[in-house]
Amino acid sequence: MNTAKMSACVVWMLILAWVSHEAFCLNPQDHILETDDFPQDDRFRPAIGNGHIATNVLSDTIYMNGVFNGRRSDSHRARIPATSSIDAIDRGHNSSRHYSLDMLRGIFTQTIKRDDADIAIQYFAHRTMTRLLVTIVTMTRRRQGVITLNLTINRGEDSNDLTRSIPNITRGSDRREYMARTKIPEVDEGQRTRVFQFWTHVPDLLVLKPDNANMSSVFITAISTDLEDALHAYNIAMAMSSDTLLVTHAEAWRKVWEEGHLEVNGNQDVALSLNAGLYYILSSIPLSRDPLNPFMGLSPGTFSIPLGQGQCQLNQSVVLIGVMGPDEYHYNVNNSVFTNYNAKLSLELPAYIRDTYNPYLSETEQGEIDTFSHIAKNMLILFDEKKQFHPQFEGFALNESIKQSDVVLLGFPLLMSMPRNVRRNDLVIYEKLTDRVGPDTGTWSMHSLTRLELNEKEAAADDFRMMFRNINGPFKIFSEKPASNPSGIRCVNFITAAGGLLQTAIFGYAGIRYRNHHLDIRPRLLPNSTDWAVRGLHYQGFTVDVEIFQNMFKLTLVKDRRDKEICLSNKNEACEILKLRKSVTKPQQKFKIFIRDPRVGTATLALRIQPSVLLQLSLLLPLVTVFTL
Known part of the structure; x- marks a missing residue:
């Protein structure tokens, strides 16, 4: 920690020391x-x-x-x-x-x-x-x-x-x-x-x-x-x-x-922008439930806007017609691959819960779940075998412009399993078709995150920088469109854009993935920073800090559980148990975080549904006050 930051930290701790027995240290200038x-x-x-x-x-x-x-x-x-x-x-x-x-x-x-x-x-x-x-x-x-x-x-x-x-x-x-x-x-x-x-x-x-x-x-x-x-x-x-x-x-x-919070050293603009995004989201969310006026969500009014009439037809394959996926330039389309795969995941969930927890179910309920599973199994998921990519919807032409990321979302946050070449094709093909001034930061967030999955660091950094076009003025107000858009910036105080930037840091450069039996982590340094950290990563009752440096990262357990233990491993190492307030240092490689029962020494199986955007975001630091794992 440099001298200026330390001095500022001391001042901040003195201000808060009388209201907190355990003052924590953040750089106020960030x-x-x-x-x-x-x-x-x-x-x-x-x-x-x-x-x-x-x-x-x-x-x-x-x-x-x-x-x-x-x-x-x-x-x-x-x-x-x-x-x-x-x-x-x-x-x-x-x-x-x-x-x-x-x-x-x-x-x-x-x-x-x-x-x-x-x-x-x-x-x-x-x-x-x-x-x-x-x-x-x-x-x-x-x-x-x-x-x-x-x-x-x-x-x-x-x-x-x-x-x-x-x-x-x-x-x-x-x-x-x-x-x-x-x-x-x-x-x-x-x-x-x-x-x-x-x-x-x-x-x-x-x-x-x-x-x-x-x-x-x-x-x-x-x-x-x-x-x-x-x-x-x-x-x-x-x-x-x-x-x-x-x-x-x-x-x-x-x-x-x-x-929980983020810390970035060596690049104050990135630090301020990430903190602004997190501040604007957090200031829109209550800390506790309000029985008199329940929280209605972050998005202004969209729950009442119809997006077309969808129909489900049962024949040899299950199809969904007349829908609109994330790409708003195309609506009333048939078999949007994003929409269909989302439906498939939702239909698979009841059987997953039944098979994992074996709850008591009536014969009627068992039959309904079986029906859901049958529909999910037969859901049409478009794929071009010859070109090895997912067509966005039936009849989509590869010379059409799209507003924002759509098919690329199959890889994240939907975590569809696919070969590396298909993942790359889904990015490269649609990246060329994307309106350069059409999308908010969410598109460049998903592109940057995918580039990191493919280990294309320079291209990932370019996409990361694209997001800053949507941040405006001295108070870093996020907008739907960049200022260079001919029709203007459209929506402002656009929380979706703030979330896009944060997702790139948490799920891209920290490489966090929520899996069925473990947590993946693949840390990388943020562009033009000397080091950065994810403080307060909450996972199944444990809390860890992740500090990321040029060629390695450090993991520190800051809160544990009495009945379970948490350990870290990669494919070449045995699972290393983390001790409270002790740090372990590892090279910048992919690692897995497991929760184990110390009595049997095996990973415990808890409820794990296929992650959605919301579920992935539930790992995002202070938001655990709202979304509990």
């Missing part, structure tokens, strides 16, 4: 995005969120989990007017402004330096008190006398998605309220969703009196689909000090990062 030039387009401003509510800082909009407006394909997240976007107005002062997102603590700070005072405005979506958006304005004097600060709030126009009720404001109270319903339910029989919002009145002027060196004002926004829930959260927050709100929030984020 987790801070900052600029003096704040984006005028609020799409490129950073998001703060907690899985229940989120906003782009200083924008006029708040979004809440599960609150959608519009019927069927018109469904979209309903816009709630922002009440936390508080800003300072400069009047008659020479001032400068600086903006920073602290991803370690989940706090955005606007710093204003004036001739008479230093002003800090902090914005965060509380990590555990999920109904809350908090804004704290702090003034610290630089000269004597009365100091004033003019404030404004960016609420925007009334929402076109909500029908507002008449507010009931208590005279003399600083509390304001907004009660509304969505205008149009998503489905015919659906209900219009209620929204209850309470917030602190924002005065036009704050005054720092002559006898005070500084002052802090706290402004709370609380939002829920339940009136009592929102009001209770607001009242609890108003009874807390600014320090308590900050510390409890920052401590919760500290625990998230402590559960």
